[in-house]
Amino acid sequence: MKEMIENTDATVYKTEATGTKNVDVEADARYGLMEIVDRLCNELGTSYKYIILAGIPYHIESRVLAGLRSYSVETVVTFNWRHQQYADISFNNLNQKQWKKSLKTIAKQL
Template identity: 60%
Template sequence: MNRYPEDILKEIIERSNATVFKTESAGAEEINVETDARFGLMEIVDRLCNGMEEEYDFIVLAGVPYHIETRVLSGLRSYGVGTVITLNWRHQQYADFSYRNMTNLEDWKKELKEVLNNLR
């Protein structure tokens, strides 16, 4: 279940008018979405920890491998970065919002569609 449902992710990005920073260093190269900029994952984290987070209402992580995402979220939390959300299929204790662990891809897609349907 390491393949992110691109179609749903693209719709979430489009409806939310999100700024997208993409990084190949964390496996996100598999997600084919339009980006505003490309940075290394740790460069994104560094920028967020040094004041860039004030520019955004939410920081959403998608497609980052679980073990890397855990460390990133822990670091963001340590620096007091605001609301951080993960849309990945495994629970993250350092996120303000995270799904429960899901082993069924269809359950995860259903949850992502619910997020999509609630965006204005």
């Protein structure tokens, strides 16, 4: 993820969830997940090419994606290693090795 962020002009919102202090990614701001979703829904006048979610537990991510859909967010991408039915772009169900290889390929293409 760090390489992807560095290769793009991404705005990064980071949650204060368990374990995120160990993630070496510089954030533009830190909010709770629902605050991030609320800001995205309230700032839809702002044009985002993509909203990409990463590192969110699958069951919570499903609810977040369904909520973003109801606000007509144009394109939502998830880098979760399991398929997400509410995402526009999502991996098929992958094992960890396939998933890491795919993420590396994406990072190199950016």
